[in-house]
Amino acid sequence: MTTTLHPLVTEARRLADGLLAPCAQRVDQDGVPASHLDAVRRGGLLGVSAPEEFGGAAAPDSVAREIAEILAGACCSTWFVQTQHHTPVRLLAGAAPGLAARERFLRPLATGELLAGIAYAHVRASPRVPVRARVDRDGVRFDGTVPWYTGWGLNDVMLLAGVTEADEVVFAFADAREQPGLRPSPPLRLAALTAARTVSLELDGLRVPAENVVRRTPRAEFARVDVPRSTNASPAVFGVARAALDLLGDTPDERGAAESLRAGLDEVRARAYALADHPVAHEHVEERLALRTRAYDLMRAATTAAVVAGGGRATSLDSPAQRLAREAMFLLVQGQTAPVRRAHLAALSGAGR
Template identity: 80%
Template sequence: MAVAPHPLVSAARSLAEDVLAPNAARVDQEGVPVSHVEALRRAGLLGVSAPEEYGGAGAPDAVAREIAEILAGACCSTWFVQTQHHTPVRLLARAELPVRERLLRPLATGELMAGIAFAHVRAFPRVPVRARAERGGWRFDGTVPWYTGWGLNDVMLLAGVTEADEVVFAFTDAREQPGLRPSPPMRLAALTAARTVTLELDGLWLPDESVVLRTPQKEFALVDRPRNTNASPAVFGVAEAALRVLDEAGETRTAHGLRGRLDEVRRQAYELAEHPVPHERIEERLTLKTRAYDLMRAATTAAIVAGSGRALRLDGTAQRLAREGMFLLVQGQTSDVRRAHLAALAQI
């Protein structure tokens, strides 16, 4: 007997088919509109992993992964904007500080949209953003190299590193303010639509009440490392979208062969993602991650080949998926991931 899909998976499929995919080419050229964020909120997708007692769905990680695949395959720019939101929600759900009661419910219900400004912490021992205790709060100075969703997000989760190598995570409004100045939106080869900017911090002061976590850098690295060694659901989503392009072009034999290999890598990768000890079997995780990259690259390349010259039109699905795939090769990249990926490529 078939098991009915989770209601949020069904909602994601409807949103992808009715709104995201039909508008993906336009969004790619013009940017993610506020209406897409509103549609995500109405569908309940911004609270997929949030606690039920705060208005979220409390759905299992497997459901969140399936939703991510669906959204990324339909419109990777929209997926990338909304995926930033879920990390602050999860962090708040584990916190026992005043900021939890102020922000978790509006973020879980989608009343507010959050972005993240802490990927630079992975550059340690280089410290792009320094945090210093000052006047009952924290002063942040430096440069956030990448911040996605500018103009769409309401709040951001910002991190800086202290002189004692402690990482301080705090919330602030996602707007220009004293001590915080955004660059113009970046023009990128892919996902320009996600509204990514650089943030210049010059004495941005945030009160202690905005802090959600303080942790030694070594402990942050221990917890953070496994997150990026797992294969991203977005990679599988973009690959599946490319295989659908092949099906529509009548290249079912090629699509079938790639889909079988993709399904097996997905199965293995998701089994590891559910492993109870996230920092174990790192090499195996990295191997599966690079295999997923290889299959995504093969699928998007095949979609372009099948489409011939017309695949290169800016309104063509195949070239957009290929550029989105290129973006996913470096999204959330760490030195471990980069070394493993380059080593795998050297053996082709």
């Protein structure tokens, strides 16, 4: 069975063509409306990777990737808000059966009754500890600053991470609302994806009950799993690149550029996804990084081609070309880790020669 036949892929395409793409210019300027997330939720897309026994679709990763490509190409801001949700779902799905947080949160997250955000990228900032966690009998206390939290005002709960004095990473669910110990900044004004309602969070003694704790793991152990995973190319990169190429017209020049870039994307995508499906995440890291970097190059070329082909009017805020070019800029840093940053800069250092 090809992934294009999966009903959730069909649903994503329907949503993309009928709602997300037609609204993308307005959303980029005005913000992601809650109704977009409701549509994603109603379509069952929030449960794509969740276990069936909890109300999810348990679809293979290939289906989740294809859906991500479709949503990101149609409206990168909406894709980005909803993509946060899939990390807590996967974490809970992999947690021990019977764990209180799993029993409490997995079903409502899988069915879309609750929408989750994440606040954990700061854990990668080692040796800095932007968020300190202190575990006691009643639960966890969090203090510090979460630099990035997307979907504020849209999602219901957040998966929050902090690091203990013993260098353990603690993941726990907290309500995604202002409360004693949790204060959001005003929405961040960014060159791209301002629409995704990203804020920073000041934590000053935020208390989370013990039954909301999902995982405690030594930071080195977290990095052992997290760092290799982050070397894979993001499906959103292919989605945005293809959306840009779809803007190219029918002149021989534009057709030539589109065909060449599409061929490059298809090849890199196939190789990157084959590695993403490889059972050992920490193998072939150099190749994964090379493919991730190559995917970025092709995405930048594709969005640049759309701007060049569009001429001056491509710079109008009404133009999808400039929006996709800005979204592409954002994707260059989304999920960036130290090895990803190093590999990307090394590749760029060769570009001037």
